[in-house]
Amino acid sequence: MKRVAIVGGGIAALGCAVALKERGIACTIFEKERGGAGKLRTERAGAFLIEAGPDSFLPEKPWTLELIRTIGLEHELLCSNDEHKGTYIWSRGRLHRLPDGVALMVPTMIGPMLRSRLISWRGKLRMGLDLVVRRRRDESDESLESFVTRRLGRECLDKIAEPLVAGIHTSNPDNMSVRATFPRFVEMERKHRSLIRAMLAAKKRMPPPKPGARPMTYFMSLRSGMQALADGCAAFVGRDAFRSGTPVRRLARAGDGWRLALDDGKATFDHVVCAVPSYDAAGLLGELDGGLAAAMAAIEWSSSANVSLGFRREDVRVELPGFGFIVPRVEDRRINATTWSSIKWSHRAPDDHVLVRAFVGGGHHEELVELGDEDLVRVLREELRSIVGLEAEPVLTRIHRWPRSMPKYTVGHLERIEAIEGRVRAFAGLHLCGCSYRGIGIGDCVHSGFEAAKAIAGA
């Protein structure tokens, strides 16, 4: 029987543990926080349901749905309320609706784009030039800024791509690797030359929804909140597998296996899955391979904070448009984005209340993350007042800070990850997974856990 340890208890670790259990392989999960489930954290306050971390996942990445089905949580699936759908972008003193048909940053419908006042006529013409601009021949990595300005122009970068696309990664477009974050765009250019043509072709190829299939929206969540996914995995794997409140201090070779240094002793395993952020992994592996640890420590991270505010519906005397708004960096405001949580999702607030979640930091004005609670709430309320005129007094306030929580995939990231993985392959029984390496979204993290389980089963 293989003895397997997983270090870290986030969703990548849990995906790995579930996939191991399905293959009949038991594991022990060491999580440093007591009762920790990584970033999937949901709080309840009366009938308010507050997401501290992620509020959704993308079903187009199939692994999260696969995990949900495996652990029997399909009945919890929750679509967004798409009758209210719409993203608003703050630009030159007002909110503009992202024109219909813009897929990530690529326009696919002419009418709404022409009618929109978000982008100037010159900017629209420049976006249209994507149809004729030549493809890049150089195969090397490129920043998102260089890619977007080359294909769609500077205005599209500043007003759409930066807040929408770089915003997902809480990164700066000037050093964010397009290959590591949106390989799909690179592939589109390679195959179709024009992103607009590629998006239109992809739309045509999209199969019609299967009759009787469960309806899905672009973003999906769980009725009881995203932590239900982590809790469901833990229940599937079995609580006995968990040693929470147990930090692993170091990993060392022990014959053909691995020795974990713990505060209360040591434990030995045949395989160890390192499912912690790269900076923690660097600490664990430093004595084993200094070069590997240095490469891991070189991955940069950004910090963010979000504040959830609950209001009595009758006190909200203004329109809260769409699902929320995003703010381009060029606007130099203190707020990054806001989601009207209880408009986007059902079951997030009592019927006569509204829940709002506002964000700061994430590669932009990160110093705000360090503000004291009162100042942080004051800043965000000032911003909401100035942007949508929201003056109401909140009846609920919850603050969640996320220091060093999002890895930045900077230009050259994939080459650096290949080098890291090459060094890890030299150590039989050592596996990496999690958001530090090949995708930050929940789907990619789950996938990385599945891959680690597959490697262990096949070893």
Ligand SMILES: Cc1cc2nc3c(=O)[nH]c(=O)nc-3n(C[C@H](O)[C@H](O)[C@H](O)COP(=O)(O)OP(=O)(O)OC[C@H]3O[C@@H](n4cnc5c(N)ncnc54)[C@H](O)[C@@H]3O)c2cc1C
């Ligand atoms: C505010 C926020 C919002 C987000 N929103 C979304 C979203 O809506 N959709 C989406 O798809 N993604 C979202 N993401 C990204 C996504 O949530 C994360 O990338 C993902 O959850 C990371 O999972 P993980 O398993 O790699 O790491 P983590 O969840 O960070 O888990 C790692 C675990 O390792 C533990 N650990 C560290 N060191 C040790 C040690 N020495 N010993 C034992 N344990 C250790 C930590 O305590 C932690 O629990 C969001 C992220 C944040 C911060």
